[in-house]
Structure formats: C-alpha cells, structure tokens
Amino acid sequence: MQKRTISYMVVAVFLLIGLAPVLSMLINSIVAEGRFSLGAYSSVLTSARQWNLMAHSAVLSLLVSTFATCLGVPLGLLLGKTDLPFKKTLTALFVIPLLIPPYIIAVAWVDFLGIQHLKGLWACVLVLSSAFLPIPMLLTMIFLRTINPRLEEAARLVSGWAGVLKTITLPLILPGILLGGIVVFLLTFGEFGVPNFLRYDVFAVESFTQFSAFYNFKAATASSVPLALVTLLVLLVEARFLRERTYQIRPTPDSIQSSTSIRLGKEKHFWLGMASLLAMALVIVPLLVLLLRSEGLNSYTQALERAGHSMVRSVTYAFWGATLLTIMGFFLGYIIHTKALAFWRSVDSFTIFLFALPATVIGIGLISLWNTPWTNFVYGTAAIIILGYLAKYTALTSRIMVTQFAQVPASMEEAAHISGAGWARTMFFIVAPLAKRGLLAGWIVAYIFSIRDTGISMLVYPPGHETLPVRIFTLMANGSEQLIAALCVLMIAATLVPAAILWSVPRLLAKRKVP
Amino acid sequence: MKSIELDSVSKAYGNETVLLDFSLDIEPGERVVLLGPSGCGKTTILRLVAGFIKPDSGSVSLDGQVVSRDKRILVPPQHRKLGMVFQDLALWPHLSVRGNLEFGLRAKGISKNEREAKTQKTLELVGMGGYGHRKPDELSGGQQQRVALARALVLEPKVLLMDEPLSSLDLELNRRLRKELVRLQEKLEITLLYVTHDREEASHIATRTISMEKGRISSN
Numbered sequence: 001m002q003k004r005t006i007s008y009m010v011v012a013v014f015l016l017i018g019l020a021p022v023l024s025m026l027i028n029s030i031v032a033e034g035r036f037s038l039g040a041y042s043s044v045l046t047s048a049r050q051w052n053l054m055a056h057s058a059v060l061s062l063l064v065s066t067f068a069t070c071l072g073v074p075l076g077l078l079l080g081k082t083d084l085p086f087k088k089t090l091t092a093l094f095v096i097p098l099l100i101p102p103y104i105i106a107v108a109w110v111d112f113l114g115i116q117h118l119k120g121l122w123a124c125v126l127v128l129s130s131a132f133l134p135i136p137m138l139l140t141m142i143f144l145r146t147i148n149p150r151l152e153e154a155a156r157l158v159s160g161w162a163g164v165l166k167t168i169t170l171p172l173i174l175p176g177i178l179l180g181g182i183v184v185f186l187l188t189f190g191e192f193g194v195p196n197f198l199r200y201d202v203f204a205v206e207s208f209t210q211f212s213a214f215y216n217f218k219a220a221t222a223s224s225v226p227l228a229l230v231t232l233l234v235l236l237v238e239a240r241f242l243r244e245r246t247y248q249i250r251p252t253p254d255s256i257q258s259s260t261s262i263r264l265g266k267e268k269h270f271w272l273g274m275a276s277l278l279a280m281a282l283v284i285v286p287l288l289v290l291l292l293r294s295e296g297l298n299s300y301t302q303a304l305e306r307a308g309h310s311m312v313r314s315v316t317y318a319f320w321g322a323t324l325l326t327i328m329g330f331f332l333g334y335i336i337h338t339k340a341l342a343f344w345r346s347v348d349s350f351t352i353f354l355f356a357l358p359a360t361v362i363g364i365g366l367i368s369l370w371n372t373p374w375t376n377f378v379y380g381t382a383a384i385i386i387l388g389y390l391a392k393y394t395a396l397t398s399r400i401m402v403t404q405f406a407q408v409p410a411s412m413e414e415a416a417h418i419s420g421a422g423w424a425r426t427m428f429f430i431v432a433p434l435a436k437r438g439l440l441a442g443w444i445v446a447y448i449f450s451i452r453d454t455g456i457s458m459l460v461y462p463p464g465h466e467t468l469p470v471r472i473f474t475l476m477a478n479g480s481e482q483l484i485a486a487l488c489v490l491m492i493a494a495t496l497v498p499a500a501i502l503w504s505v506p507r508l509l510a511k512r513k514v515p
Numbered sequence: 516m517k518s519i520e521l522d523s524v525s526k527a528y529g530n531e532t533v534l535l536d537f538s539l540d541i542e543p544g545e546r547v548v549l550l551g552p553s554g555c556g557k558t559t560i561l562r563l564v565a566g567f568i569k570p571d572s573g574s575v576s577l578d579g580q581v582v583s584r585d586k587r588i589l590v591p592p593q594h595r596k597l598g599m600v601f602q603d604l605a606l607w608p609h610l611s612v613r614g615n616l617e618f619g620l621r622a623k624g625i626s627k628n629e630r631e632a633k634t635q636k637t638l639e640l641v642g643m644g645g646y647g648h649r650k651p652d653e654l655s656g657g658q659q660q661r662v663a664l665a666r667a668l669v670l671e672p673k674v675l676l677m678d679e680p681l682s683s684l685d686l687e688l689n690r691r692l693r694k695e696l697v698r699l700q701e702k703l704e705i706t707l708l709y710v711t712h713d714r715e716e717a718s719h720i721a722t723r724t725i726s727m728e729k730g731r732i733s734s735n
Contacts, residue, residue, distance in 0.1 A: 150605035153567055156592045157599055158619030158670060167618055171609045 003423040007340045010331040011347055018354045018391040021365030022228070028368045029221040040222035050206070054226065057189055057203040060124055065185040067129040069136045073177055075275070076140025077165070082262045084271055091141075093279045095134045096287070099495055101452045101469050102131040103193035104488045107476070108286035110197075111293045111485060123198045128188050130282040135187075136180030143176030144169070149260040161262050182238050183356070186231055190358025193454050193473065203227060207360045211367075211459060221368065224361040231356045239349065287492070293485035303486040306479075310471035315494055317382055317467060318451035321389035325446035326439055328390060329397020330432070336398060337405040348398070355395035359455020362391050366460050380462050388456035393449045397442040404438025405431075440506065444499045451495050468494065516579040518543040518674060518706040519564060524573035526559055533559045534730045536573070543673070546700055546707040548717040551727035557710040558602075561676045564708065565599055566592035578673065593622070598667030598705075599676040602683075604659055606651035612638070612662050613647035616669045623670065637669040638662075640699065657688045664696070668703065675700070677709045681716065693719050 029040055044050050078084055079091050097105055106127045110118050118126075147169065155164040170177075192204040204227060211220035264271055294300065304311070335341055336348045354362065366388055370379040378384055412434060416426040432439065454469040461470055472487045479487075519541040526534040533556045541547050549557040562568045563575050566588055574584040577597075582590040607615055613634055620630040638644050641661040651659055660680060667675055677696075681689045697720060700707050711717055717724050726734040 148603070148605065150601045150603055151607055153565070153592070154599065154601060154605040154607070154666070155618060156567070157565065157595070157597055159593050159622035160591070163618075163622045167610075167621075168607055172607075 003340060006424070007331070007335050010328070011335065011341065014328060014332065014347075014351075014390075014394065017387055018350065018394070021362065021369045021391065022354075022357075024369035025221050025224065025361070025365040029218065029225055032218070040218040041225070043219065044222045044226070050203070050223070053201055053203040053206050056121075056201055060121060060128075060195065060200065060202060061185045061188040063121075063125045064128045064132060064188040065181045067125060068132045068184045069177065069181045071129070071278075072133050072136030072180060073140050075133070075278070076137040076144070078271060078275060079137070080141035080144045081165075081169075081260075082264050082271070084264060084268065084275065086272065090275050090279055091137075093283050094137060096283050096492075096496070097131045098134040099448050099452065099499075100488075100492050101193060101454050102128060102191060103197050103454065103473065103476075104290075104491060105131050105286055106194045106197050107484060107488055108290045111481060112285065112289045119199045121200050124195050124200045127194050127198065128191060130286075131194075132184045132187055133282065135183050136177065139176045139180040139183075140173060143173040147172050147260075152260050179238065182234060186234060186356040189230060190227065190356075190360065190455070192358075192360060197476065204358050204360055207358075207364065208455075208459070211360075211364060217364075217367075220360075220364050224358070224364050227358045228361050231358070231361075232353065235349070235353055235356055290485045290488050290492075293481055294489055295482045295485075299482040299486035300490070302483055303490055306475070306483070307468060307471045307487055307490070310466050310468045311490060311494055313382070313465060314451050314468040315498070317385055317389075318447050321386050321393075321450035322443050322447035324386065324390055325393055325397045325450070326443045328394050329399075329401050329442050329446070330435070330439065332394060332398040333401025333405060333438075334427070334431070337402045348402075351395035351398050354391055355393065357392070359388075359392060359453070360459060362388060363456045363459030366391070366456070382462075382465050384460045384462065385457055385465065385467065388460055389446075389450045389453060392453070392456060393446055396445050396449060400442040400445060401435065401438050404435045404441075408434045440502065444502055447502075448495055448499055452491075516543075517541060517576065518545070518578060519708060520574075520576040520579075521560065521563070522574045522576070524563060524570045524575065526556075526563065526568070526571050532730060534563075534570075537730065537732070538573075539725065539732070541706060541708060543706055544704050546697070546709065546720055546722045548709045548711060548721035548724045549727055550711060550714065550717045550724055551733075552712055555727045556730040557712075557727055558678055561599070561678050561708065561710055564674075565597055565676060566590065566595055596670075596672050597674050597676060598670065598672035600660075600663045600667050600678065600680040602679045604651075604663040604680070606659060606663055606666070608651055610650075611647065612643065612649050612651070612654070615651070615662060615666050619666070619670050633669055637665045640668070641665045641695075656684055657692065660684065660692055664699070668699070671703075672705060674706045674708065677707065679711050682711070682713070689716065690719075696720065 030036060030038060032039055075094065079087050079094075084090070106123075109123070109127055151172065152164055152168055155168045159167075190204050192202070192208050195202045196205050196208075203223065207220050207223040207227065210216045210223055294303075332347060332351065336344050341347070366384060367379075369375075370384055370387075372379075378387065408431065412430055413426055416430045421429070451467075452469065453467075454473060457467045458470050458473065461467060466474075468487070468491050472484065472491060475487065476484055517540045519539070521537055521539045524534055524537045525532070533554075537556070537560070539560070549560060551557050559568070563570055563583065564577070566582060569583050569586050569588050572585055574581050576582060577590075577595055580590070582588070582595055607618070610618065616634040616637060617630050620633060625633070634647065635644065638647055641664050643658060643661050643665060646654065646658065646662070651662065654662065663680065667677075681692055684692065693716060696707075707720075709717075709720055711720075725732055
C-alpha cells in the first residue's frame with residue numbers, strides 16, 4: 001500500500017513538472033482571446049521560410065547523426081573491444097565534448113579558424129559531430145558489454161575477428177547503434193546555440209528568436225509544436241523497431257569477459273596513433289585554443305568580475321538540480337524496474353520524450369504554465385530553472401537507476417520484508433545503500449547536464465538568476481575574445497572539477513581499505 | 516598421435532589457481548568425460564583446448580601440433596578445427612538455424628551450393644531437416660540443443676568439445692539426447708571431450724571418465 005501510494009505521488013509530481021508545461025503550451029497555442037484558433041499554426045505552416053528552416057534542421061540533424069555514428073561506432077569498438085593501451089584515458093578525453101555546452105566547442109573552433117572560415121552548414125556539422133560523437137561511441141561500448149561472450153566465442157571457432165564483428169557482434173549491437181544515431185539526430189534537431197553562433201538558420205533558432213527577440217509568445221509556441229511532433233514521431237519509430245530488439249543481455253564475470261577482447265598485436269601502435277590523432281583534433285586542440293586565447297590571469301580576473309556571480313549560481317543550481325534529479329530518478333527508476341504501476345512503460349517513455357524534446361519547447365512550456373500572478377514564487381525565482389532541469393533530464397537518472405536496480409537481486413528486498421521492514425524502511429536502509437553506485441553516477445551525470453544546460457535556462461531565467469552558460473552566450477555578442485575564452489575555460493572547470501572529485505573520492509577511499 | 520594433449524598446464528584467475536600442473540592425453544575417437552563439482556577447472560580445460568584462454572604455463576597440443584604454450588596462443592581458435600557446444604548453447608539469435616550453420620562454412624569460403632548441401636545434410640543428421648528457416652527463439656529447448664550440435668558438426672571437426680550441454684534439460688530429454696550423441700560420435704568417429712557434473716550422464720556417454728577436484732585429477 002505504502003509502495004503504491006508513494007509511487008503514485010512521485011509520478012503525479014513528475015507529471016506536474018513535465019507534462020503540465022507541454023499541455024499548457026499546446027492549449028495556449030490553440031486559444032486566442034479565449035476562443036479556439038489555429039491562427040498561429042496557419043502562419044507557421046503557410047510560410048515558405050518556416051518549411052525552409054525545417055528542411056535545414058532535418059539536413060543538419062541527418063548529417064550530424066551520420067558523421068557521429070560513422071566515427072563513433074568504430075571508435076567504440078576500438079575502445080570497448082580491443083586491448084588498445086590507454087583506453088580509459090582516451091575514453092575520458094573523447095567524452096569531454098559531451099560534458100560542455102556545444103557552443104563552447106564552436107567558440108574554440110572559431111577562435112582557431114576564424115569565423116570567416118567557419119560558418120554555415122558544414123561548420124555546424126563539424127562542431128556538433130565532435131560534440132555528440134561520444135553518444136554513439138559510449139552506446140557502442142555499453143552494448144558490447146551486454147553481449148554474451150559465448151556468442152562471439154562460438155563464431156571465433158570458425159572465423160577471424162573481422163568475420164565475427166561483421167556477422168555476429170555488429171548485428172547484435174545494431175539496436176544500440178541505431179539508438180545512438182537517433183539520440184544524436186534529436187539533440188541536433190533541438191540545438192540552437194551552435195547554429196545561432198555559426199550563422200545557419202534552423203527551426204529551433206526560430207522558436208527561440210520569436211520569444212526572446214520579438215516576444216511573440218503565440219508564434220514561439222506554434223513553432224515549438226512542430227519540433228515536439230518531430231521528436232514524438234522519431235521516438236515512436238524507435239519504440240516500434242528497437243525496443244524489443246535487445247536480444248540476450250547478460251553481464252559476465254571479468255575473467256570470461258577478458259577472453260572476448262580483440263588483441264591488436266603489432267597493429268596496436270598504429271591504432272593508438274590514430275585514436276590519439278583524433279583525440280588531438282577533436283578535443284585537445286579546441287581546449288588548448290581556448291586556454292591560449294584566454295591569455296593569462298588578467299582575462300580570468302575580468303571573467304570572474306563580470307560573471308563570477310553567474311558561476312556561483314550555476315554551481316548552486318546544478319547542485320540542487322542534480323540532487324532532486326537523483327531523488328526523482330531513484331523513485332521513477334524503481335517504478336520502471338519493478339513495474340510497480342500498471343503504466344510504468346508510459347512513465348519510462350514520457351521521461352525519454354521529455355529528454356528528446358528540444359529545450360526551447362520545454363522552456364516555452366514552463367513559461368506558459370508558470371507565468372501567472374499566482375505562481376510568481378516559481379516563475380520569479382531559481383525554482384523555474386530547476387523545474388526545467390527536472391523536466392528535461394529525469395530520463396538520465398531514471399535510466400541509470402534502472403540499470404543499477406537490475407544488478408540488485410530482488411531477494412535483498414524480499415529478505416528485508418520478511419525481517420519485518422516496511423517498504424519505506426526497506427527502500428531507505430536496503431535498496432538505496434545497495435544502489436549507491438548508481439545514485440552517485442546519476443548525481444554526477446545530472447550535475448553535468450544541469451550545469452551545461454543552455455536552452456532551458458536561456459528562456460526561463462528570471463532577472464538576477466542568469467547562469468554561466470547564459471552569461472557567456474550573452475557576452476559573446478560584445479565581449480572580447482580573451483574574455484569569452486576565459487569564461488569558457490571557467491565553465492569547463494565548473495563542470496569537470498566537481499564531477500571528477502566526486503567520481504574519484506569513493507574510489508580513493510575504497511583503495512585505502514585494501515590491506 | 517594423440518588427439519588432445521595437455522602437458523603440465525597451470526592456470527590461475529587472479530589469486531585463484533584453477534588448474535595446477537594438469538596433464539591429460541586423449542586418443543582419437545575417444546569419448547572422455549570430465550566429471551567434477553563447479554569450480555574444479557573442467558570448463559577451463561575446454562576453454563584452453565578451444566584457445567579462448569592461454570595457459571599460464573605448460574602446453575596444449577592438438578593432433579601433435581602445439582597450439583598454446585606458456586602464456587601464448589600459437590594457433591587461434593578458428594584454425595584449430597574444433598566444434599564446440601556451449602552450456603547456454605550460444606545460438607546467434609539474429610540468424611536463422613540455417614544462418615547459424617552457414618556462418619562457419621561461409622568463413623571457410625565454401626561455395627553457396629556446397630554450403631546449402633552441407634547445412635541440410637547436417638540438420639538432417641540431428642533430425643532438424645525441416646527447421647532451417649526458423650530463428651533459435653522459435654525452437655524448443657531440445658531442438659535448440661540439436662541445432663547447437665549441428666552447428667558444431669557442420670565443419671566436420673576432428674574434436675568436439677561439449678560444456679554441460681544437457682544440464683538445462685529435463686531427465687527424459689537428457690537421456691534421449693545423450694543416446695543420440697553417442698550414436699553420432701560413433702558414426703562420425705570424432706574425439707569427444709565432454710564436461711559434466713552429473714555422474715549418471717558421464718557413465719552413459721564416456722569411454723573414459725576423469726574425475727576432477729580443485730584443479731587436479733582425482734581419479735582416471
């Protein structure tokens with residue numbers, strides 16, 4: 001009883017945070033002066049410019065997902081399937097672009113090549129492909145670990161690794177590869193920071209501009225709805241073709257797992273060189289350019305003077321956002337994992353829908369719902385930003401918790417019940433401690449995504465609550481290159497340093513315990 | 516010439532020694548069963564013979580040729596001419612029954628007509644002639660066992676390795692399949708190295724039973 005009541009309450013809170021803004025936005029878009037009207041839509045749908053923008057968005061998203069997948073999958077195979085030296089270091093390096101706002105990478109490339117050489121479609125493809133490359137790479141690595149090694153061993157008895165990869169391994173991880181492509185497509189489709197900076201008009205920029213530049217809320221809402229519909233359509237296709245294709249997913253003991261890694265032999269140095277070159281080109285060079293361009297202490301002092309408060313706010317909001325996201329993800333993950341409610345699948349799908357939904361759509365939805373005289377305690381404070389984080393990023397923590405719960409035997413919980421503990425006590429004293437690794441990982445991921453968030457914060461931040469990514473974005477119009485570069489470096493530090501400390505501390509403590 | 520020869524093989528996973536100075540000779544055409552409790556090193560022996568893992572010391576030979584020695588794999592698994600049936604069968608779920616059998620033939624560069632003929636012949640040998648188009652998850656447990664056996668036999672190996680392949684079946688099916696296995700092994704005259712923890716199963720299959728305990732032979 002306790003379990004069901006709390007589960008219903010958690011889902012109700014999440015629906016208020018995530019579903020209500022989207023519904024409010026939809027209703028607002030079809031009501032004009034108290035009457036039903038499709039006027040806002042007709043102006044969007046009959047405009048050739050809007051269709052042209054939609055085509056731009058589709059082309060950009062297709063190109064970025066193709067490039068990121070074509071590069072990310074081989075990279076994932078190299079880092080996840082072979083005995084390449086320095087795999088962990090290289091993996092960490094390649095993941096960095098995903099952890100920072102993509103427009104910071106754009107700033108670095110523009111600093112390096114100059115805006116006259118880097119603008120338009122192909123510039124956006126370069127920047128966004130390198131920013132989203134870690135997604136197909138990581139998904140490939142994760143799906144590789146779920147393959148039963150016996151399936152590959154059975155093939156190795158009759159074929160070399162090339163044949164095994166082509167006929168067995170890659171078809172088995174195909175759902176993961178396609179999923180990576182779809183996620184990159186949706187993230188690119190909703191991205192407005194990079195296309196805006198690199199001067200390539202796309203649909204997401206349009207809805208942002210309608211709101212922030214012209215304050216035409218009806219037009220902004222109407223132009224958000226096509227973005228939401230495309231997201232929904234792509235996710236429906238994903239659900240139809242991919243969800244059931246997970247084959248035999250089972251973790252394996254390390255001793256057995258090691259036998260399925262490909263030994264590169266004499267080619268080891270060649271592949272290490274190739275991976276290092278790629279890391280140099282896509283990660284190290286842009287970061288170095290930012291460091292060099294920031295030109296010493298003066299720029300940093302100036303950056304802290306002009307954006308120090310924003311930096312503190314960003315860290316604070318991300319801290320609270322991550323904490324609430326972890327709690328929400330814990331309960332929703334539990335509901336999904338244990339199928340505690342009949343509509344658990346809908347809850348799961350809805351969190352994913354919100355994650356895939358362009359940030360501008362969620363931002364406009366939040367404004368539509370909370371911008372009333374009675375709800376100013378939310379709309380006029382940092383709470384609106386944190387609600388935005390919760391709406392958009394809960395899928396990340398809930399999915400991490402589902403994976404973690406899968407590794408906790410159901411008998412642990414059952415044993416607690418047999419011992420006389422109620423559900424809440426069991427969750428607090430048994431399930432949560434057993435899932436602590438997932439909670440920590442979820443918190444770190446949530447912190448990173450909250451602090452790097454630009455799309456929602458940019459639309460909803462109240463006066464005096466500007467976050468660092470928003471501050472950088474606004475200063476980009478009139479700040480010096482040195483100042484912007486210094487701010488970007490501070491942004492990267494504010495993201496990576498707390499996450500790295502939190503990640504390392506438990507490991508260091510665990511090492512100390514070993515006699 | 517011995518079909519399989521392990522000479523003073525030791526193997527450890529981390530601090531845990533699984534095999535210690537283990538030696539074993541198997542003649543061509545023998546049906547040898549390794550019998551013992553979980554963790555005694557039976558599966559490790561099969562994986563050493565298959566070439567999935569390397570010995571820490573000692574050597575493994577097949578038909579007189581040293582294939583692994585002292586932390587080195589000299590002949591990779593695909594060149595050892597072995598068939599293997601895994602405990603969980605490891606049928607490739609995305610390929611049809613025919614696809615499962617044809618994969619190895621294709622890797623060996625065998626022509627399409629010959630592939631089809633060999634696949635059909637082997638499926639008929641195990642009584643699965645009419646099931647080539649099905650996917651593994653469309654078969655019963657016993658049928659999946661037969662397909663796994665057919666896949667191991669289709670390349671006409673000289674040695675067949677079996678890792679507790681019947682352990683998940685009910686007693687009746689287990690009895691029926693082990694009789695068929697013995698019939699097939701005698702017909703094809705291949706060497707069989709079979710792992711089980713079931714004494715009765717061992718007594719029905721083996722021409723020689725080797726009992727193992729803690730990485731050593733306790734009786735031969």
